[in-house]
Amino acid sequence: MKSNYWILTVIFALVALPGKAGEWIRINQLGYLPQSVKVAVFMSEEGTNVGNYSLIDAFTGKVVRTFNTAKATGKMGGMKSTYRLDFSNFTEPGTYYLKAGKTVSPRFPINAHIYNGTADFLLNYMRQQRCGYNPFLKDSCHIHDGYIVYHPTKTGQHIDVRGGWHDATDYLQYTTTSANAIYQMMFAYQENPESFGDAYDAAGLPGANGIPDIVDEIKWGLDWLNRMNPAPGELYNQIADDRDHAGMRLPNKDLVDYGYGPGKGRPVYFCSGEPQVRGKFRNATTGVASTAGKFASCFALGAKILKGYYPEFAAEIEAKADAAYQEGVKKPGACQTASVLSPYIYEEDNWVDDMELGAMELYKATGDNKYLAQALEYGRREPVTPWMGADSARHYQWYPFMNMGHYHLAKVNNSRISKEFIRNMRTGIERTYEKAVENPFLHGIPYIWCSNNLTTAMLTQCRLYRETTGDDTYAEMEASLRDWLFGCNPWGTSMIVELPLYGDYPSQPHSSLLNAGVGNTTGGLVDGPVYRTIFENLRGVNMTGIPGTPGQDYERFQPDLMVYHDALHDYSTNEPTMDGTACLTYYLSAMQKDGMKQAGIPNDKNVYVDGGIIRTDPSKKQITLVFTAADKADGADAIIGTLKKHGIKGGFFFTGEFYELYPDVVKRLLDEGHFVGSHSYGHLLYMPWEDRDSLLVTREEFENDIMKSYETLRKAGIEYKDAPVYIPPYEYYNREISAWAKNMGIQVINYTPGTMSNADYTTPDMGQKYRSSKFIYDKIMEVEKKKGLNGHLMLIHFGTDDRRTDKFYNDYLDKMIKTLKRKGYTFVPVRKAVGI
Structure with a gap:
């Protein structure tokens, strides 16, 4: 062996x-x-x-x-x-x-579950980026925002524009990127609602509130966008400017003085429709439409998304949608951002795509054909988003990077229009594909600043085109774009921080949080590779890493054309962006939906903690009985007999020692049709009891133990594919353990806390920690009465110490099952319950 x-x-x-x-x-x-x-x-x-x-x-x-x-x-x-x-x-x-x-x-x-939870994972970064109250820091920032600039009559006045998200590692806020982020998250939820869970409240703090977390994030963004449009014709485009770039500091410690006092408020730029200049730099604003169209599309779709959760707010923004759109009609042109100290701005110079999308969302909301006609007119003025197939572009020159209006026009019930805009979508993809075929990674994206955002946009366009037409001509390029973001690239690294946690990912993203030692930008999509010429000509960019840790230059793998680095001070390739992250929620949620379809399950309603399932669907009146054992089997006869009496299939999780000591018991359980799986081989303690965030085992030790465990299962006639769920030893794990297991194709599960059924191992000599079987039974019934036991994974030990003569499995297991059945609960096998 x-x-x-x-x-x-x-x-x-x-x-x-x-x-x-x-x-x-x-x-x-x-x-x-x-x-x-x-x-x-x-x-x-x-x-x-x-x-x-x-x-x-x-x-x-x-x-x-x-x-x-x-x-x-x-x-x-x-x-x-x-x-x-x-x-x-x-x-x-x-x-x-x-x-x-x-x-x-x-x-x-x-397997069919690899994308489960990935779209929700991105929201970790969105919550970190919140301005106003920040749930990650549990503190507030920028509470004095802001003071109006460039308004013909209100310049210098205070306006309440608290909230929203910081754009990236700096603390600037732009309608340009924020509105696109809001829209993309709304589209993701609209198309794939079954892929999103509820583990956080509206403030972004842990705890379900009955509203999907992505909807909480959408509402946070729309609240801010609503403040940025306080009255008809009064649209604002930007909070703060590049005077913000005054060194790394936490947002709640931001004391930059914009002339209103240190940390006492920031400028709020009115959409004047004219070039705005501060210092020596002038932008090239030509109108308002690029911003107005974004307001309109967000308000129109936002009203629909939020109507069931916030009906009054939904009605308020619905009433603003057309007014914002009309500002774009009156003042066509692009509204660029402004800078003071440096030439770096968002140089958006297209705008018909924003008005096209605004018109389409108004058409869908009202059914008024005038909006459809206007969307068609705007859409024909830019058939293909210009960066597609291009070698270069200025920073955010053609934004958003994908024209969602084209997709909506491709879906209208008019064959001629639909064919025209399907052709437009296909042309953009084909131009990108023509460049991609020259690349081993089938990646035809120009390596300008934020190339990963372009990758995400093309990924989305490929999928929407494929779904709309059934044409899979570009399916391989779509897969390559997706895989590029998760490590199938020259550097072998994921471009999303800590996704997957078991892989190679940006460990030193350009982040004030990381610099201050308070955490990583979990879930953030980094900028991605840039042309070598861009990197070499940027101001202040360098390869310095976290103090004491050098940056990763990937020198051996850098292609001639472009570079990517994992270094704290490379803001050009390794800075997470809020809008890029939000834009990826659609594709990852769609992949999760694909997986659920392939697995034959409608949704993933499991409740996760640190990557482990601790409860199955809370909406179902079902319970799953799971049993663990390290070296004791004294409950075998009573448990097997009781389950057989009630027609229940349990889940049994044993250590390697148990399999070696009790092969006959294992065979009995298999013959009875129960699930039999792993509880590790050596019953290792993975973390200290006093510090769950540290580890007592290396990844190699963990994997070796699991491999040995599954070799033992195989000798008992159980293939690892038949035992894909796993209860860790001592029912104790953290997110690293869950991630390491997931990389091995194994899902950690654990008991649902609260009932204290797992206290059946305690012995009288433990004093106050001892729990009698009656106490445990009463506690289970108390929880059932107060909160219900829907979806509970209820753990009972398969054997207990001889010093405990009051064995729960002898009498109370039968009593508990009878009582809970009378209360309407069904007992569901573990794999069926978790959907794996």
Whole structure:
């Protein structure tokens, strides 16, 4: 047994390292849905011929499929050989790695659940970016905003524009990016509501409030946008300016003086429709329409999204939508942002796309054909978003980076119009594809500032085009754009902070939070690679990392054309942006919906804590009984008999020692049709009891233990694919443990706290910590009466210490089941309950 185990350990170790110096296989570190395009990229510093490549089961070390379809894609930077390795036609769920020659990829899962929770994960960053009350810091900032500038009669007056989000690591706020972020989150929720959960309240603090978290974030943004439009014709475009760039400090410590006193308020820029200048820099504003159209589309769609939650507020912004739109009609042109100390602004110079979208949302809200006619007119003035297929652009020159109005026109019930705008969408994709085919990663995005935002925009356009037409011509490019964001890129890193937590991701993003040592920008999408010429000519950008930790320059992997760095002071490639992050919520929520469809489940209503499921659907009057054991089985007869009497299938989670001590018990449980899974091999304590955020085991120790555990299960006739859920030893874990397990294709679950059913292990010598079976039973009934037990994972120990003679499983288990059945509860098997 030990011999086989150590062979697997060696194989597993190889997965983390290239087989020889100078060769790598890049993958989507998150993993792959079974029914999806799956392509990895091999790259080598030497001239290498890849004839075939293999997919290997990470748990058994066996080759499950060999392919001979490697596609040579030439040289890239220092890589003399690159190949695309397509394994799309392999659909069996499991955990695998690729091998080409002696080179192996990192391990990755293939299953229907890999995108679950990823769209909600992005909202961590949105909450961090909140201005006004900031739930991450549990403090408020910029509470004196602000003082009007550029208004013909109100300049110098105070206006309440608290709220919204900081744009990035600086504390500027722009209608341009904020409105787009709001719209994209609304679109994501409108299209994929089943992909979003409720774990936070309206203030962004932990605790469900009956409203999906993304709707809470939408409302936070719309509240601010509403303040930025206090009266008809009075639209504001920007709070603060680049005088903000006065060094890294936390937002609640922002004492920049804009002339109103240190930290006592910031300028609020009125949309005058004319160039605005402060200091020596002048923007190129030509009108108001680019901002007005964004207000209109957000208010029109926002009224629909929020009507069921905030009807009065929804009515208020609905009434503002057309008035904002009419300002754009009266003052056509682009409204740019303003700077004082430097030339860097958002140089948006297109605006018909914003008016097109505003008109379409008004048309959808009112049914008035005049808006449809106007949307059509605006849409025809810019058939293709100009950056698509271009080599370069000025900063945010053509924004938003995807024209959502085109998508809505492509969906209208008019064949001629629909075909015209489908063609427009396809043309933008085709122009990008023509550039992409020259790239081993099939990535045809210009590497201007915020290239990842462009990647996300094209990703969205590809999917919407594919869904609208059924044409999968660009499905491989769509997958490549997605995989690029999760590590299938030259650097082998995810572009979203801590997603996945078990992978390589930006550990030193340009962030005041990180600089101050108070946390990372969890969930934030970083800017992404830029042309080398851009990086080398920016002011103040450098490779300095966190004090005591050098930045990662990825020198070995930098292509000739562009660069990416993971360094605190590289604001050009490694700064998270609020709008880019928000724009990704649609695609990730759509992928989660795809996964749920492939798994045959309507939604994921599980309740998660630190990545582990601690409760199943709270709306269902169902309970799941789970049992754990390390080395005791004295409850076997009573538990098996009671469950059989009531026709209940339980979930049993045992350590390696248990499997070795009680093989007959395991066989009995399997014969009875119960789920039997892992409780680890060695019953390790992963973290100190006094500090859940630290670790007592390394990732290697954890993985070795899990591998040994599943080898033991396999000897008992249980394949790891049959036991994809896992209860950690001592029912004690943190988010790192959950992430490491997820990378192995395993989902951590745990008992639902509150009932104290898990206290059935206590013994009389524990004094006040001892809990009698009657106490436990009464506590369960008390919780049921006060809060209900819907979705509870109720844990009972399969065996307890001899010093405890009052065994819960002898009498009270039967009594509890009878009582709860009378109260209308059903007992659901663990995999059915969690949907895995």
